[in-house]
Amino acid sequence: MSPPRETAAGPDKGTGPAVDARVTRTRQDILRTTLEVLTSQGLDGLTHPHLAEVAGYSRATLYNHWPNRTALLRDAFTWRGAGEHSQPGGDLRADLIAELTMFRTEMQRHGLDRALAVLAAVTAFTPELADVRDALVTDGERVNRALLAQVFQGDELDAAVLMLTGMVINSAVVHGQLPSDDLIAAAVDLVLRGRTGRRLDAPAGDEDRLQ
Amino acid sequence: MSPPRETAAGPDKGTGPAVDARVTRTRQDILRTTLEVLTSQGLDGLTHPHLAEVAGYSRATLYNHWPNRTALLRDAFTWRGAGEHSQPGGDLRADLIAELTMFRTEMQRHGLDRALAVLAAVTAFTPELADVRDALVTDGERVNRALLAQVFQGDELDAAVLMLTGMVINSAVVHGQLPSDDLIAAAVDLVLRGRTGRRLDAPAGDEDRLQ
Numbered sequence: 001m002s003p004p005r006e007t008a009a010g011p012d013k014g015t016g017p018a019v020d021a022r023v024t025r026t027r028q029d030i031l032r033t034t035l036e037v038l039t040s041q042g043l044d045g046l047t048h049p050h051l052a053e054v055a056g057y058s059r060a061t062l063y064n065h066w067p068n069r070t071a072l073l074r075d076a077f078t079w080r081g082a083g084e085h086s087q088p089g090g091d092l093r094a095d096l097i098a099e100l101t102m103f104r105t106e107m108q109r110h111g112l113d114r115a116l117a118v119l120a121a122v123t124a125f126t127p128e129l130a131d132v133r134d135a136l137v138t139d140g141e142r143v144n145r146a147l148l149a150q151v152f153q154g155d156e157l158d159a160a161v162l163m164l165t166g167m168v169i170n171s172a173v174v175h176g177q178l179p180s181d182d183l184i185a186a187a188v189d190l191v192l193r194g195r196t197g198r199r200l201d202a203p204a205g206d207e208d209r210l211q
Numbered sequence: 212m213s214p215p216r217e218t219a220a221g222p223d224k225g226t227g228p229a230v231d232a233r234v235t236r237t238r239q240d241i242l243r244t245t246l247e248v249l250t251s252q253g254l255d256g257l258t259h260p261h262l263a264e265v266a267g268y269s270r271a272t273l274y275n276h277w278p279n280r281t282a283l284l285r286d287a288f289t290w291r292g293a294g295e296h297s298q299p300g301g302d303l304r305a306d307l308i309a310e311l312t313m314f315r316t317e318m319q320r321h322g323l324d325r326a327l328a329v330l331a332a333v334t335a336f337t338p339e340l341a342d343v344r345d346a347l348v349t350d351g352e353r354v355n356r357a358l359l360a361q362v363f364q365g366d367e368l369d370a371a372v373l374m375l376t377g378m379v380i381n382s383a384v385v386h387g388q389l390p391s392d393d394l395i396a397a398a399v400d401l402v403l404r405g406r407t408g409r410r411l412d413a414p415a416g417d418e419d420r421l422q
Contacts, residue, residue, distance in 0.1 A: 117328070124324070133385075154397075163381075166378045176334065194400070194401035
């Protein structure tokens with residue numbers, strides 16, 4: 001798991017530093033367990049009794065911190081974050097390939113593909129988690145969007161971001177198979193070759209106007 | 212719901228035409244209810260007792276036909292199919308836009324986005340349903356793949372299919388927002404402009420070699 005972010009997941013109930021530290025540790029233990037169960041067993045494992053047993057805390061402790069599954073998922077996904085990003089080096093093609101490869105690595109090593117599948121399936125029926133999903137998606141797309149904004153704008157930028165991240169998601173989450181290096185490179189090349197701004201229904205003489 | 216396909220979902224237990232017809236009707240009632248509950252309540256509603264109540268059959272009837280949730284989901288998704296496709300007219304750009312728009316319509320009208328989210332979340336933890344998912348994905352991509360095969364092959368074809376269908380899936384299922392007409396057109400134009408076969412890391416003089 002990439003370094004988790006601290007979150008303000010509700011007021012602590014401690015009366016001093018030692019109690020605060022213990023509460024923080026308890027919360028993190030349980031959130032970590034929630035994500036482990038979520039990426040190994042899916043939604044079916046996400047009950048307070050089961051999580052309490054796996055994490056080694058009482059059910060009362062879990063219910064005390066999170067009265068229901070939605071509250072627990074909110075904190076677990078926020079704590080998790082979207083994972084690591086690559087560090088762009090200035091070569092747009094190489095940078096996009098590196099970032100999409102990092103996205104794939106997060107799926108492969110940290111179960112991001114399964115976490116995304118569960119998050120999408122839950123959020124579709126739990127609108128109050130939409131802001132958690134949106135924050136994760138925005139962070140997850142951040143580097144790709146900044147890179148693609150060098151050469152695209154408007155609907156083309158949105159389309160390019162949705163297509164490149166969507167290719168990895170479609171492959172891993174819907175097809176159940178991580179994309180190969182060649183597939184990632186082919187997708188990046190296809191999108192970058194499309195950056196001329198030429199509309200295919202425009203007159204032929206207009207083809208190169210934005211090159 | 213688009214016209215469901217008949218499936219061989221296990222041997223009927225009737226002893227004559229009237230009994231066969233009744234069994235078939237019972238099965239279809241329950242499969243239809245399963246999909247309705249799945250796209251309105253998600254996985255949480257998918258228990259035999261709840262489905263029996265909603266469909267108006269006894270729990271015993273449900274357990275008799277489908278001993279567990281995996282068996283029920285197998286038949287429900289197979290019965291559902293991937294939905295309707297567009298009819299290509301010969302203009303590649305217009306045909307791709309029409310097919311992606313039809314994909315969006317299936318999401319909007321028939322809950323295909325939610326069905327896909329649930330299917331992905333279930334299949335990630337239930338490998339025995341992978342063949343059901345693969346059949347749906349293959350049928351879902353069929354028209355887009357045939358259209359794109361007119362101008363792409365190999366990894367580029369796979370990348371183009373995954374990007375265009377992935378753009379709609381990413382937008383609807385991950386972002387929770389159906390793609391606009393402009394976004395679909397921008398994606399199609401981007402991909403079709405990329406069909407020159409030029410590698411971006413190739414020498415400049417080699418740029419147009421496959422045009």
